[in-house]
Amino acid sequence: xxxxxxxxxxxxxxxxxxxxxxxxxxxxxxxxxxxxxxxxxxxxxxxxxxxxxxxxxxxxxxxxxxxxxxxxxxxxxxxxxxxxxxxxxxxxxxxxxxxxxxxxxxxxxxxxxxxxxxxxxxxxxxxxxxxxxxxxxxxxxxxxxxxxxxxxxxxxxxxxxxxxxxxxxxxxxxxxxxxxxxxxxxxxxxxxxxxxxxxxxxxxxxxxxxxxxxxxxxxxxxxxxxxxxxxxxxxxxxxxxxxxxxxxxxxxxxxxxxxxxxxxxxxxxxxxxxxxxxxxxxxxxxxxxxxxxxxxxxxxxxxxxxxxxxxxxxxxxxxxxxxxxxxxxxxxxxxxxxxxxxxxxxxxxxxxxxxxxxxxxxxxxxxxxxxxxxxxxxxxxxxxxxxxxxxxxxxxxxxxxxxxxxxxxxxxxxxxxxxxxxxxxxxxxxxxx
Amino acid sequence: xxxxxxxxxxxxxxxxxxxxxxxxxxxxxxxxxxxxxxxxxxxxxxxxxxxxxxxxxxxxxxxxxxxxxxxxxxxxxxxxxxxxxxxxxxxxxxxxxxxxxxxxxxxxxxxxxxxxxxxxxxxxxxxxxxxxxxxxxxxxxxxxxxxxxxxxxxxxxxxxxxxxxxxxxxxxxxxxxxxxxxxxxxxxxxxxxxxxxxxxxxxxxxxxxxxxxxxxxxxxxxxxxxxxxxxxxxxxxxxxxxxxxxxxxxxxxxxxxxxxxx
Numbered sequence: 001x002x003x004x005x006x007x008x009x010x011x012x013x014x015x016x017x018x019x020x021x022x023x024x025x026x027x028x029x030x031x032x033x034x035x036x037x038x039x040x041x042x043x044x045x046x047x048x049x050x051x052x053x054x055x056x057x058x059x060x061x062x063x064x065x066x067x068x069x070x071x072x073x074x075x076x077x078x079x080x081x082x083x084x085x086x087x088x089x090x091x092x093x094x095x096x097x098x099x100x101x102x103x104x105x106x107x108x109x110x111x112x113x114x115x116x117x118x119x120x121x122x123x124x125x126x127x128x129x130x131x132x133x134x135x136x137x138x139x140x141x142x143x144x145x146x147x148x149x150x151x152x153x154x155x156x157x158x159x160x161x162x163x164x165x166x167x168x169x170x171x172x173x174x175x176x177x178x179x180x181x182x183x184x185x186x187x188x189x190x191x192x193x194x195x196x197x198x199x200x201x202x203x204x205x206x207x208x209x210x211x212x213x214x215x216x217x218x219x220x221x222x223x224x225x226x227x228x229x230x231x232x233x234x235x236x237x238x239x240x241x242x243x244x245x246x247x248x249x250x251x252x253x254x255x256x257x258x259x260x261x262x263x264x265x266x267x268x269x270x271x272x273x274x275x276x277x278x279x280x281x282x283x284x285x286x287x288x289x290x291x292x293x294x295x296x297x298x299x300x301x302x303x304x305x306x307x308x309x310x311x312x313x314x315x316x317x318x319x320x321x322x323x324x325x326x327x328x329x330x331x332x333x334x335x336x337x338x339x340x341x342x343x344x345x346x347x348x349x350x351x352x353x354x355x356x357x358x359x360x361x362x363x364x365x366x367x368x369x370x371x372x373x374x375x376x377x378x379x380x381x382x383x384x385x386x387x388x389x390x391x392x393x394x395x396x397x398x399x400x401x402x403x404x405x406x407x408x409x410x411x412x413x414x415x416x417x418x419x420x421x422x423x424x425x426x427x428x429x430x431x432x433x
Numbered sequence: 434x435x436x437x438x439x440x441x442x443x444x445x446x447x448x449x450x451x452x453x454x455x456x457x458x459x460x461x462x463x464x465x466x467x468x469x470x471x472x473x474x475x476x477x478x479x480x481x482x483x484x485x486x487x488x489x490x491x492x493x494x495x496x497x498x499x500x501x502x503x504x505x506x507x508x509x510x511x512x513x514x515x516x517x518x519x520x521x522x523x524x525x526x527x528x529x530x531x532x533x534x535x536x537x538x539x540x541x542x543x544x545x546x547x548x549x550x551x552x553x554x555x556x557x558x559x560x561x562x563x564x565x566x567x568x569x570x571x572x573x574x575x576x577x578x579x580x581x582x583x584x585x586x587x588x589x590x591x592x593x594x595x596x597x598x599x600x601x602x603x604x605x606x607x608x609x610x611x612x613x614x615x616x617x618x619x620x621x622x623x624x625x626x627x628x629x630x631x632x633x634x635x636x637x638x639x640x641x642x643x644x645x646x647x648x649x650x651x652x653x654x655x656x657x658x659x660x661x662x663x664x665x666x667x668x669x670x671x672x673x674x675x676x677x678x679x680x681x682x683x684x685x686x687x688x689x690x691x692x693x694x695x
Contacts, residue, residue: 194603206498206602215477217496218603220526228605231494235474240481241634260636262480284628286636288542290479316578320544325595327500330479332541334578336628378480380542382636390575390625398660400619405667412671416678424682 039155041236042083042111042148045071045229046140048163048195050090053131055164055196059222063164063195064131066219070226071126075119077230079237085111085147086122089140089163090133101134102169105143135165138172141208145181145188153244157188158214158236160229164195166204175207176370179294182212183266183373185245189214191232196220211294213327213376243378248273252310252356258381266374267291269364275357277381282339286382289318290330291361291375302362303329307355315355321362329361336386357381475501475592475608479542479633482589484646487513491610497522497531498602501592503610506646508630508653509574509585510621511614514550517565517592522604524559531556532596535565540586540631545569553595565592571617574655575625585652586631619659626655 047067058066071086078084086109093104108129109122141159148157167174178190191214192205206216215232219225246263249255255274267273279285289305302321308314318331335355359377394400475493476482482502485491495501507513517535521527534553537545550566569583576582592608629635630652 197603199599202599202602213478215496215499216603217605224605227494228496231474235477235481238481243480260634262634286541286631288633290542318541318543322544325593325597327593328478330538330542330544332539332543334541334631336578380633382634384636385628387575387625387627390623392624395574395619395622395624395658395660396656397624398622398658398664399667400622400660400663404663405670408667408671409674412674413678415671416675416680417682418678419675420679420682423679 288332622658
């Protein structure tokens with residue numbers, strides 16, 4: 001008995017191993033050929049090393065010590081696929097000359113993927129820092145953006161700015177700088193962290209974050225700092241669809257022709273932007289647009305997306321309005337085209353119809369706010385199979401509920417009665433004859 | 434006897450192996466086994482929204498003022514309710530009351546109305562947390578293109594603070610989000626179906642965002658509803674009533690006046 005069972009047990013073990021092998025091999029193989037290669041994300045940590053970092057108000061330690069400790073933790077935890085660099089501002093120049101002080105920014109560690117040696121090098125470099133000079137945030141952001149810029153499209157880029165004071169190099173407003181960097185179309189987000197910030201620092205840092213779609217955090221404890229920076233670096237590593245730039249035109253006739261995909265553009269207050277999509281018959285056009293409020297705007301705002309024929313007849317529109325604090329206002333529309341043989345004569349525009357999409361917004365801003373570059377617009381265009389036209393309100397024209405049952409029973413009963421009487425009558429007629 | 438049992442086990446294992454392979458092959462559609470764990474991060478825009486499934490308890494660490502986005506699938510005939518709880522920062526660090534809000538958007542980024550719930554609520558200065566909820570309208574299988582009716586597809590939940598004293602900006606908060614769905618039943622079943630559910634990037638494989646989730650057992654084909662049962666049951670009852678009505682006219686047995694032998 002036992003000897004006969006053994007080979008069977010071996011077969012089981014072999015099959016189990018085979019199953020396990022297949023299960024693990026399946027997804028791994030799929031990853032290789034299915035996923036398009038996502039360019040590695042680039043992150044630059046920008047650390048303020050100005051004199052004010054000496055203040056000892058984070059858990060009894062100096063701000064600088066807290067930042068160094070956080071950097072050590074972050075460098076250990078950075079995912080391998082992220083290319084990480086470190087830039088300092090105000091680390092070298094001790095003097096009083098504003099002009100020199102405002103140029104004081106240095107790439108402490110170049111933007112590259114971190115191997116084990118790299119992590120150690122970066123940590124050593126951070127350890128040497130001592131709070132020194134000015135706070136040239138604006139110029140540093142420009143340099144940092146240059147560090148991250150390359151020819152690879154579709155790469156996500158992120159700057160994490162850690163500062164404890166406002167920019168000391170006016171009139172170059174770092175908030176305006178951030179908006180201009182964002183308008184370059186390099187998918188750059190700036191997240192800002194304020195170390196025990198005062199009101200002015202907070203306003204400036206949150207303005208920088210808002211201008212690029214980033215986040216602002218105010219830090220009061222060391223662990224908060226490390227946790228948040230780690231979270232931001234991890235966020236950069238998340239794969240995300242990066243939109244393609246499309247420049248909308250002022251007229252439909254000059255508008256760019258868009259295919260399925262995700263696009264970005266900029267639109268000023270009250271501006272109209274046109275795009276064109278070719279919709280084949282039997283396909284449904286789906287378009288969504290979101291306009292971001294990347295600066296201080298008045299409290300009421302709206303967005304309108306219209307689909308028109310080239311001669312200006314409105315097909316369908318999507319509209320939304322809102323008020324109060326928001327990051328974005330969005331709307332969408334869909335336009336299904338039936339198959340050719342289902343179309344009425346008026347609907348026929350040939351096999352492929354050109355649909356003009358117009359994006360307009362009703363944002364407005366106080367006079368003190370710069371109007372250019374325009375607000376970021378994200379436009380998603382999708383062409384999918386067209387739906388079946390519904391022929392009835394209810395599902396397949398079927399009924400539902402007690403009234404239906406009652407009616408059916410009544411009608412059935414009456415029909416039975418009538419049939420019964422009829423057959424009695426026929427029987428009577430037959431009998432008399 | 435024993436051998437046959439063992440052979441049976443072998444056959445069962447072989448079947449498992451065969452069944453497991455397509456399962457593994459399907460994993461490249463984005464269904465990672467680790468997706469079953471509730472997400473601990475939230476996205477910050479429509480594009481980066483974190484995908485959650487109904488009944489999953491998603492959490493996120495964030496800063497006051499962040500816009501947190503989650504994406505979840507809702508199918509035709511379902512009523513979805515989103516619940517969000519914000520654990521507010523330490524009361525000692527705060528300066529004033531704050532107002533929090535959830536917004537729900539459909540796959541076309543159109544804002545969806547809340548039928549029930551408290552989508553916006555003010556948290557007192559010393560409050561520990563604030564809970565928000567929003568129940569959507571019943572998702573219809575089809576609607577006219579000019580309507581804003583909720584359609585099957587991806588839905589976005591956005592959680593943020595809408596009214597805040599500037600001093601409180603950037604303080605750490607913890608947010609929980611959960612989506613529950615109930616079946617609205619056949620009474621809400623409508624005719625027609627979408628070519629594709631309203632999932633962003635449905636038309637192109639390349640542009641599909643990470644948040645393109647689908648319900649656990651796939652999107653409903655839309656042909657089934659309890660209306661089939663009602664209608665078929667009604668037909669049966671009508672037939673029975675017809676037989677009853679017929680029998681009533683004949684009385685019991687043969688008519689009395691019918692002579693024998695007919």
